[in-house]
Amino acid sequence: MNPAEDYILNQPEPYKGILLHLQSVIEHIVPEVDLKYKYRIPFYYINGRPFCYLNQSKDYVDVGFWNAAHLSVHLNKMATAGRKMMKSLRYRSLEEIDDAVLTEVLRDAYSVRAKKFWK
DSSP, X not given: OOHHHHHHHTSOTTHHHHHHHHHHHHHHHSTTOEEEEETTEEEEEETTEEEEEXXXXXXXXXXXXXXXXXOOSSGGGXXXXXXXXXXXXXXXSGGGOOHXXXXXXXXXXXXXXXXXXXX
């Protein structure tokens, strides 16, 4: 098992359940992601470039998007306070996760990365 998976499995509930669900959705929607352990959190990369990360902090889990200035969907649902380059979807329970929103944001982020880096 890699350190990123250890991070997820060692979180207390409800965060472990949230992280496992997010991991499943991310890997289903963007199958070419590579899960690594960077900056002491699970970080997804595509072709060696950062894509998104998972972070349990305080009383929530963030799905943070790297270089998110170009995202265009569900911006009203994303946390941005105190950040210039990052935006995240924030969840405090499994019930808060709207898979349709998460999927649309993941596809938008993937599209942004494809236009920027994979021409």
